[in-house]
Amino acid sequence: MKKTIIVAIGAFMIWAVFANIDIYSAARKLPTTPAEVLKYANEDVHKLYGIEKYFPENSKMGPYRKDLLTKRIAKNDTRYYEIVYGKSHGAELDGGMLEYAGYTVNGEHVPTENVPWFAGWSGTQIQNFKLYPKPWDNGLIIKKYGISKNDFNQMKITNNTNFTKYLPDGTFEQLIIKGMNIKYGGKHTYKEFMYRNQNAAIAGKPVYTDGATPKQGGRWIDYVHVLQPPTYFSWGYGTVYIVHDDKSITYLDIPIAPMVLLEQDYDLQAAFDTLPLQAQAGEKVEVKIRVHSTFPEQTQAHYKWDIIQASTDEAIPAAESKLKFTGHAVKAEGELVIPKNGEQLLVASFIMPDSEVRVKFNVNSDGKTPKEKVITNNVLDSSPIAVKLLKPQPLTYNVLTRKVKFPIYGGAELVAQLTKPRGTWVGNATGELNVLNGTLDLFRNYKVLNNEAVNEPGTRISRQPIVSATIDRKDFGDDPQNGKWLNVEEPDTPKVREGSVDFRGAVQRTYEYELKNCNKDKCTTRTVTETAHADFPQGTDRKLYEMYFYHGRKNVPDPIVEKKIEKNNNTSLAKRLLWRTEPYPFDVIRWMYHMDENNKAYQAVAVDGQYERSFTQQGVGEVTWSTESSQAKEYQVARTAAKEGQASKTLYDKAVFATDRELQQFNYPVKSGYYFNPAGSYSFNVKTVVYKPVKDDTEDHKELVQKVIDSFRYESDLIYINNKKIAVNLSNEELSKQGGGFARKRGVLTAEKPKGVNGEVLLAVLDRSVDSSRYSKQVVELKHSQNTDGDTHDHWKKVMEGYSQSSTAGSNSKFEYKEFVKDGQLMYEITEQTKVTIVINPKNSYLYTHANMGDGQYTIRVSIGDVDLSKSKLAYNVLQPLRGIAALDGMTVTVKGSMYDDLFN
Numbered sequence: 001m002k003k004t005i006i007v008a009i010g011a012f013m014i015w016a017v018f019a020n021i022d023i024y025s026a027a028r029k030l031p032t033t034p035a036e037v038l039k040y041a042n043e044d045v046h047k048l049y050g051i052e053k054y055f056p057e058n059s060k061m062g063p064y065r066k067d068l069l070t071k072r073i074a075k076n077d078t079r080y081y082e083i084v085y086g087k088s089h090g091a092e093l094d095g096g097m098l099e100y101a102g103y104t105v106n107g108e109h110v111p112t113e114n115v116p117w118f119a120g121w122s123g124t125q126i127q128n129f130k131l132y133p134k135p136w137d138n139g140l141i142i143k144k145y146g147i148s149k150n151d152f153n154q155m156k157i158t159n160n161t162n163f164t165k166y167l168p169d170g171t172f173e174q175l176i177i178k179g180m181n182i183k184y185g186g187k188h189t190y191k192e193f194m195y196r197n198q199n200a201a202i203a204g205k206p207v208y209t210d211g212a213t214p215k216q217g218g219r220w221i222d223y224v225h226v227l228q229p230p231t232y233f234s235w236g237y238g239t240v241y242i243v244h245d246d247k248s249i250t251y252l253d254i255p256i257a258p259m260v261l262l263e264q265d266y267d268l269q270a271a272f273d274t275l276p277l278q279a280q281a282g283e284k285v286e287v288k289i290r291v292h293s294t295f296p297e298q299t300q301a302h303y304k305w306d307i308i309q310a311s312t313d314e315a316i317p318a319a320e321s322k323l324k325f326t327g328h329a330v331k332a333e334g335e336l337v338i339p340k341n342g343e344q345l346l347v348a349s350f351i352m353p354d355s356e357v358r359v360k361f362n363v364n365s366d367g368k369t370p371k372e373k374v375i376t377n378n379v380l381d382s383s384p385i386a387v388k389l390l391k392p393q394p395l396t397y398n399v400l401t402r403k404v405k406f407p408i409y410g411g412a413e414l415v416a417q418l419t420k421p422r423g424t425w426v427g428n429a430t431g432e433l434n435v436l437n438g439t440l441d442l443f444r445n446y447k448v449l450n451n452e453a454v455n456e457p458g459t460r461i462s463r464q465p466i467v468s469a470t471i472d473r474k475d476f477g478d479d480p481q482n483g484k485w486l487n488v489e490e491p492d493t494p495k496v497r498e499g500s501v502d503f504r505g506a507v508q509r510t511y512e513y514e515l516k517n518c519n520k521d522k523c524t525t526r527t528v529t530e531t532a533h534a535d536f537p538q539g540t541d542r543k544l545y546e547m548y549f550y551h552g553r554k555n556v557p558d559p560i561v562e563k564k565i566e567k568n569n570n571t572s573l574a575k576r577l578l579w580r581t582e583p584y585p586f587d588v589i590r591w592m593y594h595m596d597e598n599n600k601a602y603q604a605v606a607v608d609g610q611y612e613r614s615f616t617q618q619g620v621g622e623v624t625w626s627t628e629s630s631q632a633k634e635y636q637v638a639r640t641a642a643k644e645g646q647a648s649k650t651l652y653d654k655a656v657f658a659t660d661r662e663l664q665q666f667n668y669p670v671k672s673g674y675y676f677n678p679a680g681s682y683s684f685n686v687k688t689v690v691y692k693p694v695k696d697d698t699e700d701h702k703e704l705v706q707k708v709i710d711s712f713r714y715e716s717d718l719i720y721i722n723n724k725k726i727a728v729n730l731s732n733e734e735l736s737k738q739g740g741g742f743a744r745k746r747g748v749l750t751a752e753k754p755k756g757v758n759g760e761v762l763l764a765v766l767d768r769s770v771d772s773s774r775y776s777k778q779v780v781e782l783k784h785s786q787n788t789d790g791d792t793h794d795h796w797k798k799v800m801e802g803y804s805q806s807s808t809a810g811s812n813s814k815f816e817y818k819e820f821v822k823d824g825q826l827m828y829e830i831t832e833q834t835k836v837t838i839v840i841n842p843k844n845s846y847l848y849t850h851a852n853m854g855d856g857q858y859t860i861r862v863s864i865g866d867v868d869l870s871k872s873k874l875a876y877n878v879l880q881p882l883r884g885i886a887a888l889d890g891m892t893v894t895v896k897g898s899m900y901d902d903l904f905n
Helices: 034-049 066-074 139-145 173-183 636-643 699-710 809-815 899-904
Strands: 089-092 098-103 109-111 225-228 236-243 249-256 268-274 284-293 299-309 324-327 333-338 343-351 357-363 379-381 392-395 401-407 414-417 424-437 444-449 454-456 460-463 466-472 495-519 522-535 539-547 574-580 584-586 588-595 601-608 613-615 618-629 669-672 681-692 712-716 747-749 763-766 775-781 819-821 828-840 856-864 885-898
Touching: 034 066, 139 236, 139 249, 173 236, 173 249, 268 357, 268 379, 284 299, 284 333, 284 357, 299 343, 333 343, 343 357, 401 539, 414 424, 414 495, 414 522, 424 460, 466 495, 618 699, 618 885, 669 899, 681 699, 699 712, 699 828, 885 899
Parallel strands: 392 539, 669 885
Antiparallel strands: 089 098, 098 109, 225 236, 236 249, 268 284, 284 343, 299 333, 299 357, 324 343, 357 379, 401 466, 414 460, 424 454, 424 495, 444 466, 495 522, 495 539, 574 618, 584 613, 588 601, 588 819, 618 681, 681 828, 712 747, 712 856, 763 828, 775 828, 856 885
16 A cells, blocks of 8 residues: 655645744744745754754755745745655656655655555554564665665654653654644544545545554554654654555555644642541541642642541531641632742641541642643542541450451552653562551561562552451450459450551662764764652551450450451361462463455464463362261270170270279279270361462472371370380370379370370371372363464463453453463363371270379360461462361260279279
């Protein structure tokens, strides 16, 4: 498709926007001769680009065309003037028009004004064309169109304030977009450029979307070959080169707007300088607001405070609340004078009422005086973050400690917004939001959740931290557990303490830009690296806790906490863990198409996505305990035999229970000196569902199984005698004498310490190492396809752009952007199950109790300890401890008499 130079933007244009305004001198008049046009153009180029006599009277293609300039001057059309060299040439179109009006000063073709799109149009908008990057370096284009590289291609100027005051990034990018909006955007349709009614069916279709940049990536300056540069009030133009499906190359002329069209938007900005998040009723509150101005002169604007009591939705009573305004404005409403490029501080103070207060403020709310384009930053509203009424949270009489969890900043996002004046970001943003414990002797076990250190590629960095801590009665001067009671005269009056959490932080990110220095005809370019900084909002979250004291009786309930493990208590046999699986990076593609002459795709191309994505999903773990053979079951035969007075030794396979009639009142009566073999069998099942890029057995499952194994405890305080005739506990630890017997000390068997009396292995773990059938694994590949009509699992869609599953369907509908998992990558849903059985005394070793074991009740207890997940290196380390089971099984053994009683009777 060939294209004309844009209407009203010829080769080079002077005095384009304001015919009576001169960019350097108000005395300069409109040019009346071609010679004056040439003179003014050279002056402008010299001021902006440091190039003297850019436009000579003669070039290698011939003299400049005075005839075109004379016609323009004669028509009194002051919008622009063309400086073209040589003669009209190229293809002849309807009406005798030739394709080109002449040449640039460098010998490149200058299309004739109003040349139509005589090759027609496919319907593809300009920003969606497949463009050649850096065409000035492309041999095919150089050969076909005779272009040559010049200093205006990808130009970057940072040391000329005449230039950078309009273009801070030092490039033509914003001028190109502005020019495209004016010439091709808005309501412009193909009808304006149509030739001989070609493709008339799409005559009403827009040819460009306002503000759009090349779909294939990069910026316009990477593709536009600049033929003539713009000045303050004159247009420039360039050309892009398009490659078509049949490999043919055509061009399109690109307008470059004058700098004056990028009028700077001056602005007033209001921001909270100090905003207390909470306050107690009766406490003095002080709110500070800074109003900043970017206007280059002193500005006056209307402002207004509204301080509203939430319970009445009306202004707080000024006298009762001692409302006062100070700072640079001492009234609730009025006119505020702001110095040029300066700021003013306004302060409102009041006494906190007994309900929440909403603070509203606006300055120049209608944006009219002074005139502003952006007024969203002129209005402030503290709702819903502040000012909250600070109420004590009660810890009632029977509470020793209470875990608390609360979001910082009212749960709203804390945002640090990075900006750079120019250039390109380099690397990730880094930094952190510090959430600090301001009351170390109140907030115990202090933790901050959902607040990872910053190391990410964005510019809008947000965090929503949550604080977790424990309030301890001891910190209120009451420590009944250690015998230090606080007795108060009025138990109804609590002791109140205040805790505080301070939050503040900052982020930074490196950016770089090129700095071009020109001295006469010699230019050098160097890369400058600088760092942008941004602060998170800072402040203090306050909490009040009131502790009640009464020691008439003691009842400490479980602390009320939000948990991430379902049924996570010390009685539930089944628990369900939920956590976020570790992320795995993967590559994506998006589909792009070769289109035929009917705007139909005839070849689809898989294009690598610009960004690597990260796969993560919901991890699930289930731990279920069961009793295979309980204490009651293990000793049932022997206990029944004793109750029935039977004497057969074979019936007493694990323990000798007393047969005395008077002892049958006890559940499990024994006499010291007889054997009492530990027994019992307990199982648990662990099921995990995680996602991995390999099929291997997972560490997540393996570690969780081992941690649960290690949490098993079998305890007994029975007193045994070992082979060395020493009184020991179940763990074979020697017991000290006490009175006529021995002091009790509980013996404990665990997987780590399975040996007991006489060094016997009294605890065996039966897992997959013993029997492979105890472990099973189901691996399901999460299917995906690069094909648009292929099958891709929803889990993939949740982590890719362009899908409703990831709430990014708008990218597909608006920008035709949808990602697919690149072929050759794998992800599996791995479901593993392990059954572990723990057998007590697997050989049924006979262990004899000591004949001098004193009368009394002895307990055997099987329990499961807490599992601390926080020290794990795996993803579930963010979870709270997996609570154990206080009493999985157990029994109470009653000792009455000894074996010597039976011998002597």
